[in-house]
Amino acid sequence: MAKASVVVGLDLVQISAIASSVAHFGARFLERVYTADELRYCLREPRSSATHLAARFAAKEAVRKVLAIGDEAVGWRAIEVVREAGGACALVLHGEADARAQDAGFTAFSLSMTHEADYASAVVVGERRRDGRIE
Numbered sequence: 001m002a003k004a005s006v007v008v009g010l011d012l013v014q015i016s017a018i019a020s021s022v023a024h025f026g027a028r029f030l031e032r033v034y035t036a037d038e039l040r041y042c043l044r045e046p047r048s049s050a051t052h053l054a055a056r057f058a059a060k061e062a063v064r065k066v067l068a069i070g071d072e073a074v075g076w077r078a079i080e081v082v083r084e085a086g087g088a089c090a091l092v093l094h095g096e097a098d099a100r101a102q103d104a105g106f107t108a109f110s111l112s113m114t115h116e117a118d119y120a121s122a123v124v125v126g127e128r129r130r131d132g133r134i135e
Helices: 015-025 027-033 036-042 046-066 095-103
Strands: 002-014 079-083 089-093 106-116 119-131
Touching (some): 002 015, 002 046, 015 027, 015 119, 036 046, 036 079, 046 089, 046 106, 089 095, 089 106, 095 106
């Protein structure tokens, strides 16, 4: 019988730290971490761009924790936060991140992001199935 398990990743990011990285490194930072679609969404309103960027950074870190990637060579843009038709955010994994998720048996991910004052946070829940084994 197949066993299901969940893995939770949580991350907290200081919004001012992301704003500082953008101010210091500019496009080099943005293009290294975020996809074109993420940037299009986050940069459309300058007053809230650091908040949106920080929440997505936290989501990417939370996914890395779920997948147990650590500092291994999986690019930031391989993890993407997308907006669904109803406005909710979801995750899309590309390339090496997607391969890692499939190899680990993940079948679904859920994402929740929030921000308050100078902090943004994200929680990612990954569900996986493994035949005959409890992970």
